[in-house]
Amino acid sequence: MxxxxxxxxxxxxxxxxxxxxxxxxxxxxxxxxxxDALGVExxxxxxxxxxxxxxxxxxxxGGGTPSALSLDQMGTLMALMKSxxxxxxxxxxxxxxxxVDEAYLQKLREWGANRLSIGVQSFEDNxxxxxxxxxxxxxxxxxVKLARxxxxxxxxxxxxxxxxxxxxxxxxxxxxxALSLQPEHISIYGLQVEEGTPFFKLQQEGKLNLPQDExxxxxYDYITEYLPEQGYRRYEISNFARPGKESRHxxxxxxxxxxxxxxxxxxxxxxxxxxxNVADLDEYINTIKSGSLPLRSEEDPSxxxxxxxxAFLALRTAKGIDKKKFKDTFGKDLRSVYGKKINxxxxxxxxQENKKSVSLTKAGAKVGNQVFAEFLLS
Amino acid sequence: xxxxxxxNFSIIAHIDHGKSTIADRLIEYTGTLSQREMEAQVxxxxxxxxxxxITIKAQTVRLDYRGKDGEMYQLNLIDTPGHVxxxxxxxxxxxxxEGALLVVDAAQGVExxxxxxxxxxxxxxxxxxxxxxxxDLPSAEPDRVKQEIEDTIGLDTExxxxxxxxxxxxxxxxxDAVVEHIPAPEGEEAAPLQxxxxxxxxxxxxxxxxxIRVKQGYIKRGMKLKMMATxxxxxxxxxxxxxxxPVELGELHAGEVGFVAGSxxxxxxVRVGDTITTAERGAKEPLPGYRGVTPMVxxxxxxxxxxxYDNLKDALEKLQLNDAALVFEPETSVALGFGFxxxxxxxxxxxxxxxxxxxxxxxxxxxxxxxxxxxxxKTNGEMVKVSNPAELPPQxxxxxxxxxxxxxxxxxxNDFVGAVMEISQDKRGEFKTMDYLDTNRVxxxxxxxxxxxxxxxxDRLKSATRGYASLDYELADYQTSKLVKVDILLNGDAVDAxxxxxxxxxxxxxxxxxxxxxxxxxxQQMFEIPIQAAIGSKVIARENVRARRKDVLAKCYGGDxxxxxxxxxxxxxxxxxxxxxxSVEVPQEAFMAILKID
Numbered sequence: 001m002x003x004x005x006x007x008x009x010x011x012x013x014x015x016x017x018x019x020x021x022x023x024x025x026x027x028x029x030x031x032x033x034x035x036d037a038l039g040v041e042x043x044x045x046x047x048x049x050x051x052x053x054x055x056x057x058x059x060x061x062g063g064g065t066p067s068a069l070s071l072d073q074m075g076t077l078m079a080l081m082k083s084x085x086x087x088x089x090x091x092x093x094x095x096x097x098x099x100v101d102e103a104y105l106q107k108l109r110e111w112g113a114n115r116l117s118i119g120v121q122s123f124e125d126n127x128x129x130x131x132x133x134x135x136x137x138x139x140x141x142x143x144v145k146l147a148r149x150x151x152x153x154x155x156x157x158x159x160x161x162x163x164x165x166x167x168x169x170x171x172x173x174x175x176x177x178a179l180s181l182q183p184e185h186i187s188i189y190g191l192q193v194e195e196g197t198p199f200f201k202l203q204q205e206g207k208l209n210l211p212q213d214e215x216x217x218x219x220y221d222y223i224t225e226y227l228p229e230q231g232y233r234r235y236e237i238s239n240f241a242r243p244g245k246e247s248r249h250x251x252x253x254x255x256x257x258x259x260x261x262x263x264x265x266x267x268x269x270x271x272x273x274x275x276x277n278v279a280d281l282d283e284y285i286n287t288i289k290s291g292s293l294p295l296r297s298e299e300d301p302s303x304x305x306x307x308x309x310x311a312f313l314a315l316r317t318a319k320g321i322d323k324k325k326f327k328d329t330f331g332k333d334l335r336s337v338y339g340k341k342i343n344x345x346x347x348x349x350x351x352q353e354n355k356k357s358v359s360l361t362k363a364g365a366k367v368g369n370q371v372f373a374e375f376l377l378s
Numbered sequence: 379x380x381x382x383x384x385x386n387f388s389i390i391a392h393i394d395h396g397k398s399t400i401a402d403r404l405i406e407y408t409g410t411l412s413q414r415e416m417e418a419q420v421x422x423x424x425x426x427x428x429x430x431x432i433t434i435k436a437q438t439v440r441l442d443y444r445g446k447d448g449e450m451y452q453l454n455l456i457d458t459p460g461h462v463x464x465x466x467x468x469x470x471x472x473x474x475x476e477g478a479l480l481v482v483d484a485a486q487g488v489e490x491x492x493x494x495x496x497x498x499x500x501x502x503x504x505x506x507x508x509x510x511x512x513x514d515l516p517s518a519e520p521d522r523v524k525q526e527i528e529d530t531i532g533l534d535t536e537x538x539x540x541x542x543x544x545x546x547x548x549x550x551x552x553x554d555a556v557v558e559h560i561p562a563p564e565g566e567e568a569a570p571l572q573x574x575x576x577x578x579x580x581x582x583x584x585x586x587x588x589x590i591r592v593k594q595g596y597i598k599r600g601m602k603l604k605m606m607a608t609x610x611x612x613x614x615x616x617x618x619x620x621x622x623x624p625v626e627l628g629e630l631h632a633g634e635v636g637f638v639a640g641s642x643x644x645x646x647x648v649r650v651g652d653t654i655t656t657a658e659r660g661a662k663e664p665l666p667g668y669r670g671v672t673p674m675v676x677x678x679x680x681x682x683x684x685x686x687y688d689n690l691k692d693a694l695e696k697l698q699l700n701d702a703a704l705v706f707e708p709e710t711s712v713a714l715g716f717g718f719x720x721x722x723x724x725x726x727x728x729x730x731x732x733x734x735x736x737x738x739x740x741x742x743x744x745x746x747x748x749x750x751x752x753x754x755x756k757t758n759g760e761m762v763k764v765s766n767p768a769e770l771p772p773q774x775x776x777x778x779x780x781x782x783x784x785x786x787x788x789x790x791x792n793d794f795v796g797a798v799m800e801i802s803q804d805k806r807g808e809f810k811t812m813d814y815l816d817t818n819r820v821x822x823x824x825x826x827x828x829x830x831x832x833x834x835x836x837d838r839l840k841s842a843t844r845g846y847a848s849l850d851y852e853l854a855d856y857q858t859s860k861l862v863k864v865d866i867l868l869n870g871d872a873v874d875a876x877x878x879x880x881x882x883x884x885x886x887x888x889x890x891x892x893x894x895x896x897x898x899x900x901x902q903q904m905f906e907i908p909i910q911a912a913i914g915s916k917v918i919a920r921e922n923v924r925a926r927r928k929d930v931l932a933k934c935y936g937g938d939x940x941x942x943x944x945x946x947x948x949x950x951x952x953x954x955x956x957x958x959x960x961s962v963e964v965p966q967e968a969f970m971a972i973l974k975i976d
Binding site for chain 1: 904926927928930937938939940942943945946947949950953
């Protein structure tokens with residue numbers, strides 16, 4: 001059985017102003033203990049998975065900022081993962097340009113990582129400052145160069161649009177700069193202001209200088225048109241890749257492929273169940289120390305839930321919902337469950353359908369959430 | 379009990395001045411309920427009443443009390459509704475008493491509604507005992523409040539009782555004052571029966587039950603009685619008093635307060651203000667003051683899911699069992715489908731009914747903006763009453779229209795007189811009088827269209843006066859007004875449920891405000907939605923809800939799917955609360971948008 005493993009590192013040098021994910025700026029004193037605890041969880045749950053289903057096809061080390069770990073800590077973790085998971089075909093590590101140097105990158109490659117996801121976000125220094133990023137545009141560029149020198153042949157750059165102070169021209173320059181570095185893969189996300197972040201507070205106070213909706217829409221249009229013209233196929237709503245360079249791990253989230261999530265706040269999808277580790281760092285460490293797993297099941301694993309998620313997750317991909325796979329999984333025709341809705345959405349020009357699959361049209365991709373919500377049955 | 383040992387009284391107080399707490403203490407002190415049986419504020423037993431701190435239905439309780447003279451007394455406390463919507467009900471409760479406690483907060487002083495009720499009590503010749511409550515508050519100024527009562531009402535406050543219901547101060551003094559100062563009821567036991575109905579409620583076993591005060595004659599189980607206004611005849615199955623649970627006594631005599639039940643299925647047979655007499659050889663004349671139910675405010679109630687229509691009907695019927703003032707009839711709206719036109723005594727009454735439908739009957743409702751009743755004089759000489767703007771005849775058939783006016787009484791500290799005047803002027807009010815209650819507080823009266831009151835008049839008053847303003851109003855008359863109907867078109871189609879009747883001079887600005895408010899409320903959809911406001915065929919305002927151009931999920935961190943699911947569920951839930959009007963999804967609150975402008 002194909003499956004993937006995700007390992008979460010909840011540390012950052014500082015938390016970005018827009019970030020509401022499970023990560024801690026600082027907490028250096030806890031890192032050693034965290035790596036130990038993570039090691040235990042990897043041994044227990046990782047080995048069990050490998051015994052049952054063989055080694056994972058993909059491994060993804062994300063965060064937070066995995067590269068916020070010291071080289072020693074990273075070395076310990078990498079050795080342990082290698083002993084449990086072997087050498088997956090796709091092994092991605094997220095890095096922040098402000099945290100890695102030549103030696104760090106070389107070591108990552110040496111220890112088995114073969115793909116880097118580099119958090120660039122923008123190539124404009126003022127914007128990087130506003131976002132609270134710890135690096136400059138020049139450092140990002142340097143990181144790409146060093147990664148190539150270290151032997152990474154598969155690089156992904158993260159970019160964002162709809163940022164405070166971002167004009168169309170600034171966004172276009174960032175995209176052009178990214179393309180000039182010839183990454184294999186680009187992820188582009190629109191900024192969302194989440195509750196509890198410094199950006200949220202600024203927005204409440206009317207001090208967040210976001211571009212007008214119209215401008216953000218134009219940026220979206222530009223990106224979704226321009227990147228494919230430059231040879232980056234849009235294989236998923238936010239992800240663009242050179243042919244054959246799609247992230248298998250990322251796709252597995254949308255394609256009903258099981259994954260094991262290790263570390264605080266990590267999510268797993270195993271045997272049709274969605275599971276979640278505790279998000280609090282100390283609770284995670286203490287639970288493991290006390291000899292149990294910090295795991296809880298998230299929700300009811302009814303077939304209806306499963307069907308809804310199968311559908312709305314698959315719709316994020318260019319390939320869409322595979323009708324045969326749907327039938328194999330649920331023993332029902334996709335049309336017998338969603339026929340009416342699909343017909344209507346096709347009429348509205350938001351979905352397209354052929355014999356094998358149902359997928360978003362260009363118009364549908366723009367309003368993806370609206371379409372996805374239609375696939376909730378209750 | 380001989381009538382010289384009976385005292386019937388009510389409590390007059392402003393919201394929050396401590397009426398319910400005093401009632402509780404009286405019940406406790408007389409041992410009517412043991413401590414254990416006491417719920418806090420026994421008399422307000424509807425959840426909503428407790429939450430809002432108001433009494434909607436009258437409650438009565440009989441207290442047995444040994445007076446200072448060593449004799450046993452029967453004290454009947456009638457708790458009256460404390461809100462301007464229920465003025466008529468209050469007047470009937472007062473008509474059942476010989477006296478009243480006037481409870482005034484020692485820190486806040488007299489308020490507009492209190493004043494209105496005191497005047498009403500004086501009209502009924504009630505003996506009034508002033509009680510200054512909350513004297514234990516640090517901000518209490520009993521002397522100032524006494525002076526205020528003397529100046530504004532002309533009551534002698536020499537014997538005013540200083541109390542704190544919360545701390546249990548002054549309770550015995552209140553009971554003794556009731557015995558000493560409130561006259562015993564008069565009325566011949568031997569005369570033909572006259573019993574005043576001052577409230578009613580529905581019991582699923584016993585049927586409709588009347589709260590009554592026997593003015594003369596007596597009632598015994600098995601007697602055949604007659605409602606004088608409706609002519610309904612029934613046999614008495616139960617008669618008794620409240621302690622505060624109903625206790626059967628088998629009879630009630632002249633001067634006493636209690637309940638009577640019989641073969642009465644419908645609460646509408648038991649009308650507040652009606653007189654009960656015997657079926658044979660009854661009283662010649664009913665007691666004075668009966669008045670039929672007259673709703674002041676109407677609105678449309680529609681189920682969000684059309685399949686809920688029958689449930690809504692059932693729920694309204696059930697509520698009506700207990701609330702004769704609620705009227706409704708089926709209504710159809712092009713935009714909203716099948717629903718009901720409902721009439722209410724006032725805005726609070728409307729709020730309470732809506733909330734109970736949503737809370738107790740779990741109904742998702744669309745409520746159209748409240749409307750008053752317009753008198754429309756047509757060119758053919760006919761006069762029609764219109765409470766639904768959609769039913770207004772075409773402008774060409776209208777000769778002229780009249781709208782209801784009220785006399786509004788506002789009491790504020792004198793710093794805020796300017797603000798009250800500005801708002802009232804803006805609401806088409808005509809200034810009538812201004813009187814100083816004391817050096818600091820002013821009573822202002824305006825003649826003002828009810829139509830303006832039911833919009834945000836009180837809200838604006840309160841916010842402009844930092845909450846100090848208190849308001850009372852009563853229907854004054856109907857006056858000719860230049861009124862027009864403003865229609866709203868969504869995506870080119872007129873939405874009948876959004877039509878509103880406004881004064882001609884403000885039609886243009888109301889139309890613009892309404893269109894722009896709707897623009898805020900109606901979410902972006904897959905296509906552009908033009909919103910137009912029009913009078914007849916003339917468009918007076920136009921707005922656009924842009925088509926939704928983009929709605930994409932953000933990054934998926936570490937396979938956290940449940941976060942995405944939650945977002946989608948929220949989105950879907952939001953959609954459920956909307957009504958599809960033609961091709962446009964319209965949120966519930968859009969139909970109340972008219973109330974949110976200015």
